[in-house]
Amino acid sequence: MTAALFREDAYLSTVEAKVAGIRDDGGILLDRTVFYATSGGQPGDTGHFERSDGLVIRIAGTITGETKDEIVHLPAEGQPAPAVGEALVLHIDWKRRYRLMRMHTACHILSVVLPYPITGASVGEEESRVDFDLAEASADKAEVTERMMAIVSANHPVFTRWITDAELDANPGLVKSANVRPPRGAGRIRLVSIGEDGAVDTQPCGGTHVSETQEVGDIHIGKIEKKGRENRRFRIRFGPMPG
Numbered sequence: 001m002t003a004a005l006f007r008e009d010a011y012l013s014t015v016e017a018k019v020a021g022i023r024d025d026g027g028i029l030l031d032r033t034v035f036y037a038t039s040g041g042q043p044g045d046t047g048h049f050e051r052s053d054g055l056v057i058r059i060a061g062t063i064t065g066e067t068k069d070e071i072v073h074l075p076a077e078g079q080p081a082p083a084v085g086e087a088l089v090l091h092i093d094w095k096r097r098y099r100l101m102r103m104h105t106a107c108h109i110l111s112v113v114l115p116y117p118i119t120g121a122s123v124g125e126e127e128s129r130v131d132f133d134l135a136e137a138s139a140d141k142a143e144v145t146e147r148m149m150a151i152v153s154a155n156h157p158v159f160t161r162w163i164t165d166a167e168l169d170a171n172p173g174l175v176k177s178a179n180v181r182p183p184r185g186a187g188r189i190r191l192v193s194i195g196e197d198g199a200v201d202t203q204p205c206g207g208t209h210v211s212e213t214q215e216v217g218d219i220h221i222g223k224i225e226k227k228g229r230e231n232r233r234f235r236i237r238f239g240p241m242p243g
Contacts, residue, residue: 001069002071004032006033006208013094014089014090014091017031019085027065028057028075030073033062034090035062036062036207038062038063038064040121045093046092046096049090050088051086052086055080057079057081059073059075101210106236107121108201111130113144113147114139116134126237126238130234131231132231134231141220141222141241142241145241152213152214152216152217154213158194158209158211159193161191162190163188163191175203192207219236219239220239
């Protein structure tokens, strides 16, 4: 089990850790990490590990192993393998991570503007998409963009908290995904909230987000696509709405 430091502090970009194991495929297991593992539509982190002699091990991706608590760091091709017990300094590609944090938060904001069941989502550095169970696109790109930017500009706080499985069972409306259930079994569920006391939005999520909506910056809906009879895909892009 790896201590996932990003769950409590998404802004932690470097930390010291020890190698806990090496998988047959070369994947590196650590006692703790700041590297987010691919999950919930958000890509895993890339970056590098710094060894005591100053040499680096470049990390091309991060995934989960047998469980969500096993985080596997995948070295780029041709990188040296560390020894079990070796101390390393971890460095995520912060510029890339921060863009993903802004985008993931934008996806949550879109789900506030469009309060429909989510059928799919993917977070990207340049563009993200969220699919909704929506028979007809009831709003156009400009209107959705304007409503999203109103939430961004209001600079609401974004924060995480934990609830028990039983508390989630008592509040099933917190789950916005139509086909993905929050992971159970650990006894607690991580919530991401927007606004004072979560007044704007609260939903289960294990991803990384910015701490205030203003950090998302300018975003717009670049495209609305019809994906089946009752599925609409909204594509979020950085930058102001093109004129």
